Amino acid sequence: MTARWRPAPGPVVCVGETMAALAPEPPRSLADATCLRLSVAGAESNVAMYLADHGVPVTWLSALGDDPFGHRVMETVGASGVDVSWVRLDARRSTGLLVKEPQGDGTRVHYYRRGSAASTLGPDLLRSDPVRAASLVHLTGITPALSPSCRELVTRALDVPLGERTYAVSFDVNHRPALWPDATDRDVLRDLADRADIVLVGLDEAQRLWGADLTPSGVREVLPCPRILVVKDGAEAATAITSEGVYQVPALSTAVVEPVGAGDAFAAGFLAGMLTNATMTEALRLGHITAVSALRVTADHGPLPDVRHRRRLLGLTAEEWARCDDFAH
Template sequence: MNTPRPLRPGPVVCVGETMAALAPDPLGPLDDAELLRVDIAGAESNVALYLADHGIPARWVSAVGDDPFGRRVRARIAAGGVDVSGVRTDPDRPTGLLLKDPGERGTRVHYHRRGSAASALTPDLLDDPAVSGAALLHLSGITPALSPGCHALVERALRPARPWPVSFDVNHRPALWTGRSAADVLRPLADRADIVLVGLDEAQALWGEALTGARAVRDLLPGPHVLVVKDGARAATAFVGADAHSVPALAVRVAEPVGAGDAFAAGFLTGLLRDLPVERALRLGHLTAASALRVAGDHGPLLAPDVIATLLAADDETWRAADID
């Protein structure tokens, strides 16, 4: 197991690409849409936005194009209370774009991000003052898929002598891994991080159906001091050292699941940063995920503060019976 690195004062710095996102309005199949709504989409900036919602200082560091989409992305994230002073503007490369295509079997995503401004990021980004003062550096498995330079950035961020602890959301996106093995890249990266979040289903897709439960994922990834294995609408289990803590998921009215994993990560990290017991940090993850599940976009408003406080303090029976509409 990796030597635990303590969390320290300062902002959580989230590094990764955010794109402009086009989705049908009203929500439905893209082929049938007459109007498209312009939004933004990015795993790491989603985490930053939800951290800011919880009152945690958060900074998003990336690059956007010198174009209307890039200006929209920067402005939307800044409006959410996130520090965007470390975002670079690339005069030669565009802001990435994705199209959402909702359907009966879930939402398909079509990416237009090859050659984007963020795909040109390199390890030198980590020398920027916007990163060097991080209390915690948050990364995802999306970034190493974008380019060799982005892969090198994540490798350097996870070097043994790094000055900050790193949280790493595996966030496997199969469409981005053309010509390379995501399984071979993401496993060693995740195993070097301090805090790791992964879905049981994505762990099985990456590393084999023999991973029948959270404990098997822990055996595969013994390095992180904290490992969270999310089992969809059933439960999330956090391993802290050798100890396991499991909290059932909430019943939630789901508008669209996209963004819920990022929200969960932000809620759980907020709990750790506030030094909550692990079970309460998991509950805060579930409660924050509900904010994303209840809206069509990636980022929705938090539940009312009194609802969050009541459910964080509730007994197990009350927690299991809760239904978020």
């Protein structure tokens, strides 16, 4: 288990719910808004779309209502280059909906997802052809909170040791307190995360779950088993911890239009680096570059800088990277 360990190059499968999303345009309080923009929002599909942007072949597995919102979600995710042919349309259940409310200290999100089509997902998905052919399966801590069958899906994906399955598993903790009214989140998410091969977690959510004074090294003590642990500290830095050492890369500074989706974008950039033989530092940089793409737009999915500019950023010295302020050029 070394820093050089990574999934074999190949297709990725992202599993989880995606909802229709409404947000005031331009960003303002819902009480004052006169226009709501319709988009899509889902941690796993966000990752899938950004992976496709990076040229990684990716399939999104989920279920949607056979309704206008569901068809809009399917069309949007598919248009980004993600394979959506395995998404199930459910005529008996609806597509989940969220409404974003920008506020002075961030964005409040209102969810309308109880009983959604995606809540019926279960471990049968793991027998599908895309999973059998995948080099990496990406999951988040949102899915196990949606229903017992969704929790079983994630649990079973992690039950088989790496040497006995054909794919590696990445797990983004993605803690959503509102989804855990029974207060089991602390133990369930720790157990699931500690069985994954690659784990991504925000320092703030780790502190909320497992201890207010945690540092990245303290998170490693909580989660000792993942081969690669990435701790994201917002606008400060991201730290990757492996058995070979600790790698830290400062975040890029940028004007933030809307923060929701940036963590998913970071995950996609980092995983794209892992899948394309980037160094650990380059993979962390690619995570930051992709996160900025999300921070600059009101939607969860924004445009990446072109390949030439991404390569220039990846080639900067540590000192040049630390003072970089020309992301868009």
